[in-house]
Amino acid sequence: MNSTILGLAAVLALGLVALPVLAATADVDIRGGEYIPASLTVEGNTTVTWMNYDEVSHTVTSTGGVFDSGPIEQNETFNYTFSDTGTYPYGCTLNASTRRTPMQGVVIVVPEGMMVEENGNETGEGEPANMTLADLVAGDANLTSFADAVGQAGLTRTVLNAGGPYTVFAPNDAAFEALDNETRTALFNDTEMLDTLLMHHVVRGNYTAEDLMEEANATNETVLEALTGDSLNVSAADDVLTVGNATLVASDLAAENGIVHIIDTVLVPPDLLPPENVTPAENVTPVENETAVENVTPEAPAEEQRVIP
Known part of the structure; x- marks a missing residue:
């Protein structure tokens, strides 16, 4: 009897070992x-x-x-x-x-x-998760325009809810108000373009203001990669941090899945806006069908970054 039971157990064990692991x-x-x-x-x-x-x-x-x-x-x-x-x-x-x-x-x-559900809870858990980056942005009185954009874009909201950790450079309301009407209209009428703009303000990892200051001071300028794949140049001067042409005006707002820094300018990734929404350089007269290079006054290079004293 014992040998029969042992034999059956061995067969079952071999059968279990032979079962394929079902990949998700x-x-x-x-x-x-x-x-x-x-x-x-x-x-x-x-x-x-x-x-x-x-x-x-x-x-x-x-x-x-x-x-x-x-x-x-x-x-x-x-x-x-x-x-x-x-x-x-x-x-x-x-x-x-x-x-x-x-x-x-x-x-x-x-x-x-x-596995995380759309409401931010772990499956099977009845208690809500702590404040996410999306929650933090939605509750900040200085980020109402940014929060509206995140809510309208949808994809970015999901990223800020469930992903991370991230560092978010969130433009304040004054930064969005500084955009011209054509640019705002173009952005908010195109969900994909809006998502691209928003994720250009998000980088992987937790970077406190102290972290950014140390890295910028050590290398004169540090480069972070946004979720869009574009580069964000971070520099420091007189204890003031700048990201691209934006200045940090508030920092280290902590959420469960990352950190938010508030900036004073909307960072627009290269080639995002269609040509009709790009303001032409001042004092430059377009020359149509020009092929000769003689007697042509060279154009002044466009200013790429605003220097913060």
Whole structure:
């Protein structure tokens, strides 16, 4: 009897060992020039599959260079397994010439067993999570315009709710008011463009004002990478921190998943706005069909950064 029981136990054990481990999977459809869903939250070690249902080709290209599908034709797929936690914004590079900004998506990877729902709670938990970056921004009286933009864009709100840690350089209300009407209209009427603008103000990691000051003083200028993949130059002079052409006016507002610094200028990434919304340089007379270089007064270089004393 004992030998029979032991034999059955051995067979069961071998059967259990032979069972394949089911990997977590998730799907994203590409339809109508959009990723559906545009924002996807998964646990670590999840394989995401993108299927292109459009007649035109698309790509799934990470802004940080983590993955790049190359052209995906109709009814073709691309797979990527996310082993590390973090936030992975991505977009299509093939339609950039026909749209003002590429179509965008984001995959937010949380630790295994800690899937986060849209309301910011861990699944199975009844108590709300602590204040997220999105909550902090929404509750600050100096960031009402930035909060409105985050709420309207949608994708950035998901990132600030579930991702992190991040450092956010949030323009105050006066910074948004300083934008001309055409620029504000263009931004708030284009959700993808607005998301690109907002994520240009977000970098991975926790950077306190002290951290930024130390790095800037040590190297004269330090460079951070925004979630859009663009560079943000941070410098310090007379104990004043600047990011691009913006000055920090308040710092170290702490949330559960990062830090917010308030700045006095909206940082606009290169080539974001269409040409009709770009203010031409002053005192420059356009010359049509000009091919000769003689007797042409050179144009003054455009000012790239505002120097803060």
